[in-house]
Amino acid sequence: MTRDDAETILTEAGEASDGDFPLLEAAIACAVHEEPERDPQSARDLAQAGVERLTQRLSSESPEEALAETLSGDLRLSGDLFTYEDPDNADVVAVAARRKGLPVALGIYYLHVARRCGLVVQGVDFPGHFLLRIETDEGPLALDPFSEGRVVLPSELTRRALHAGLTPNVADRLDRLMAPVPDRAVLIRLQNNIFARAAAVKDFARAERAALRRALLDPKDHRPWLDVAAAREGQGALAGALEALAKATTLDGGAALAARAQRERVRLRLN
Structure with a gap:
């Protein structure tokens, strides 16, 4: 896949409705657009392995446990605590090779795998840290893909919201803290992250590519x-x-x- 090919895929994704947005393939196109001529099949293979393993786990485990154990245990996906600023952490193809990355890059795999297995999981544009929302029989739960998919309790959500600068009357509103966002917004958040980091170190060529991808994804x-x-x-x-x-x-x-x-x-x- 060339950079032109990637831009064609992103243009088509940008024109798709939110319900038909191809999250994983668009994320792969973003990665190839940044570093062309790579074979992105490893990312697809990782996602497919996750689907197969999660299907098995769901027969004996709760949805939230099965999803976390599949992605963090079986696939070994985790947050990069030691080289957090590494650009590879925002690249889903590189994440497939390294098995670590940023919360939103990891979250893309969680979302793809969960949905292929019939789970209702959405991204949450939580301030300062991307989270996931999974619907269960007991109600919605927040999961942290950066921390091995563990459940984030309501009290912890409020604490994080206050730490991020939200006012107490907002930080106590779980309905707002866990409001789901479209997949398009998930991928745009990842490109925003890339842009901000590149601009901070004056890597303007990389910043331009990230901004252009955002423009294509939301025309x-x-x-x-x-x-x-x-x-x-x-x-x-x-x-x-x-x-x-x-x-x-x-x-x-x-x-x-x-x-x-x-x-x-x-x-x-x-x-």
Whole structure:
């Protein structure tokens, strides 16, 4: 798969409805887009092995226990505690080889495997730390893919929410803390993570690729194009930055004052 092939897959994913969003394949395309010419089959094989093992476990274990034991025990997926900033932690193909990664990258495997086995599991855009929500006979439970899929108790959710800066009246609202998000938002969160880390170390080429993937995954959102423009400007590609800013302005109907101001500033640099 080439980078162009990956962009085609991401464009098609961006046009899909939330219910038909191909999470694993889109995540694989993101990984290949970042580092082309790799064989992504290892990621698919890992996911399929998870489906087969979870199917067996569900006959004798509760859904939450079976899912955690399958992904963290049988597949050996865990959070990377020691090299957390390693870019491979945000790459699902690299995660398949290393068996460790960021919460959201690991969560993509949890979501894919669980759903193939008929479980109702969704991503939770929890502040500062991605979580999963699994529906059980006793009600919804929060799972932490970074911590071997363990159940996160309500008291712990509240503590984490307060630590993340949420106000007490929000931190006590479990319905809000565990609100599920579409798969598209899950993958965009992963690309946001890549963009932020790349921009922080001034790796503007990597930042541009991550922002472009966000733009393809959510073609109606003008904000990724602002980040594409900033990354291109960081590389000195001012004409390309102007193109991205024009795209942002078109998508939001010209309402983005920041985009127009940024566009004029870049234009002056060209003259």
